Amino acid sequence: MAANSTTNLSQLLPLELVDKCRGSRIHIVMKSNKEIVGTLLGLDDFVIMVLEDVTEFEITPEGRRITKLDQVLLNGNNMTMRVPGEGPAV
Numbered sequence: 001m002a003a004n005s006t007t008n009l010s011q012l013l014p015l016e017l018v019d020k021c022r023g024s025r026i027h028i029v030m031k032s033n034k035e036i037v038g039t040l041l042g043l044d045d046f047v048i049m050v051l052e053d054v055t056e057f058e059i060t061p062e063g064r065r066i067t068k069l070d071q072v073l074l075n076g077n078n079m080t081m082r083v084p085g086e087g088p089a090v
Contacts, residue, residue, distance in 0.1 A: 018043060021084050028074065029081040033059040047076025
């Protein structure tokens with residue numbers, strides 16, 4: 001029997017699902033008080049990610065701080081959630 005050419009997303013492993021987001025905007029919630037939004041360039045089996053055109057949102061005692069970065073390398077151990085999409089409003 002031939003393999004189905006369309007992939008059912010509910011049958012993908014979590015890493016495969018994130019891998020399908022390459023080239024798309026992704027919103028990442030970190031274990032610290034930071035949220036990061038950027039375009040996913042790549043990732044490895046340890047969910048170490050490279051993002052470009054990055055906006056970092058950080059909650060500080062003085063209020064919300066927004067930082068723009070060209071590229072960032074993120075360690076998967078420091079992430080709590082990865083969501084396709086733009087993230088919080090600027």
